[in-house]
Amino acid sequence: MNTGERPTLAKGLMLLPALIVLGLFFTSVILLFSNAFVDRGGFSLKYFEQILARPDYHVVFYRTVLTSIIVALLAVLLAYPISLLLWRSEKHRNMLLIVVLVPWLVSLVVRTYGWIILLGPKGFVNAFLGWVGVIDTPLKLMFNDTGIIIGLTHVLIPFAVISILASLLSIEENLEEASRVLGAGRWQTFRTIVFPLSLPGVFTSLMVIYLACIGAIVTPLLLGGITEKFVGSQIYQEVMATFNMSKAAAWSICLLSLSFVSLVLLKFIERRALRGQE
């Protein structure tokens, strides 16, 4: 809608409120860095050394990265059939979309709380299995990696459904038809046409879910407990329990670098996977 007019300074003021919001964001990032790298008025790597020196902290990093990779793959795998279902059911798509959107937008705490009710030692699953008589002692489904993986995967599937569905909906219908007319079977059409064209959605999901996972606090804290720490729960503890802002900032910067490195790596994989699809 560019009408080719020159902007006046007064009209430029329309940009100001957005610039203030963005300015606040970038200031907060700068403060994050100054908190982490400055100690008693000078540059210091003290807080990073404190983190790197602790082998148990390394475990926290490994756990966070590994869990996030598992969750991202699992969420995409489980989301794919749902996206296909929504893609195929044109008539009821809106209604089915609400079934996906509601769990996506309902607060993280509420969904995690649902899993606590389900997975806890006196929770629904254990009570049910005990009642049926399959188990005598409650299964340990929570306060371990299983709980975190189940919770995070469930929380993030809706996003994957939506982004894969967006990719599927952008496929031209006659492509599929052409493939069928030319004699390709159902599976071959899916493998050679539908799936490759849905890959952008798959990669977006992997990226966003991975990012959401490594930065998660609430779900790991509530379902993982105090022993199975995540980078996010560690950060929460530094700020809220030990009031060590500098160390929390150092953790945050480690997390930021971790996500940056992973993003670059994933972009590289995506480019290779999508090569020749321009």
Added chain:
Amino acid sequence: MAKMTPLMKTIGIVLLLLLPAPIFIVFGASFNGTGYIQFPPESWSLRWYVDAFTDPRWGRAVLTSLWIAAVVATLITAISFLAAYFTLRYAPRISGWLELAIFSPLFFPHASMGVAAVALMAGMGIVGTPIAIILAHLMVTIPFSYRPIHVALKSVDPDLIRAAEVMGASELRALWDIILPICRSGILTSLLFTGIISFDEVTVTMFLIGPDITTLPVQIFTFIQDDASPVLAAISTLSVVITFLAILLLERVAGLSFFVQRQSS
């Protein structure tokens, strides 16, 4: 369009139904008569709802979350509209840069964003005030507001604006009578979507609460850590109902197609 095989269809339906399952569990637990979760449940009661409504802390948290969500949604939608309108109409060359800046918070892990937000708000001495929570929510929601509005504005034909102005309409009049009505669904999507995000935000907000203020999801989070009384199930159900109604409203007034469009902006 080709049909799915019955097997794939069944798998899809089962997986789809698993998505809201934990929410239904919370819903069921809120009507449980006993103090702990039981299977099969022995008695039904509304006592947890009575508890939730008589405890003033919950009423306060719900109201706080609602008014903050309303303020955030209105402010960020206005902010995004002004910015998108200006860049698209007068300065398309900076459009790419602006988008890069606006979408950059999306690539920030939430935990890091929380710490950055505390650092900022503590620097301004406003941790524990509504202002801090509102400012943080503005930073969190700006990409989600800018996108639908930008897409809607982009679809406006510049000739319509020229026509309006040739016929003597002022810029404000053209905005009000031509551009705003065309962008209606983008604006409504922004309002409701950011309102829902603000209402349900926890990860950043929980760093910014204080003795005088807390939001509904953060208070639920605090209570889960202390003791998991079924009052939480009742109050969670209430929060689900509010989010659900907002989504239904969104579907009514603007449709849901925004969520599944691949943007070529």
